[in-house]
Amino acid sequence: MTKTARERLEGVERYLFDHLTEAERNRFEEHLFSCPVCADEARITAIFAANACAVFLQGFGPPSVRPGWSESVCLRPVPAG
C-alpha cells in the first residue's frame, strides 16, 4: 500500500466508522463528493461492510446449511462500552 493509498483508506475508515468530529466529518465530505477515488473507496468499503454484517448475522457457513437471509443487519459498528 502506498502512503497515499494508506492515508485515503485511513480517512475513509475513520469516516465510515464514525471516528471524526463534526467539523472533520464536514471537511471530509466536502472532499468525498469531489474526489471520485475517495468516493469509490468509501462506497466499496461501506458496501462491503454492510454485506459482511449481513453474512455474519445470518451465520457464516455453506449456503446449504444456513438459515434464510436475515433482515436484522447493520453497517455502522456500534462502539463497544
Next chain:
Amino acid sequence: MEGDPFVGEHFSGYFSELMWIKLRTRFRSADMIREIQQETFARVMQALRQKDGVKSPERLGAFVNSVCNHVVLERFRDRSRHRQQDLSDNWPDKRIDLDAPLINQERIQLVESILAELSDRDRNLLRMILLGEADRAGACRRLGVDEDYFRVLLHRAKTRFGEKLANRKAHRA
C-alpha cells in the same frame, strides 16, 4: 449540462449511494434519508437547468454536497420545531432500512466468497469489529494482532470485493 440526460443518470447512479452513506450517519430514519435525497436531487436538477447553474462537471460533487447540507439543516430546524413528532418518527431502531440500499443477494454472495478465503482469525476479527462485538483495539488485542493488521485486512478484503464486483459488471455489459 442543461437537459443532459447523462446528468440525471449519473446523479442517481453515483450520488444517491454516496448521499445515503453520508446521511445514515445523521439520521436513523430511512424515510427521512430518502426524502432528503429526493429533495436534494430536485434542487440540483433545478439549478442545472438555470443559466447560472453548475458550469463545470468537476464541481458537481461539491455542489450536490452543499445542497444536501442545506436540506439537512432545514430538516434539523424542522425537527427542533416539531421535536415531539420527530422523536417518534426519526428514531425507530430499524437498522435494516439504513443498510438495505447497500445490500443485495449478488453482493452477499461475493462477500461470502471473500470471507471463505480468509483464515478463521481474520474472519473473526472482521466480524467482531464490523458487528461491534468489540472495539477495534479490544478485538485486535484478543486476536493477537495490531490495529494496522485490521486496516490492511479490511483494505485487501474490500479491494478484492471491488474487483469481483467490477468483473461481474463487465460480464453483464
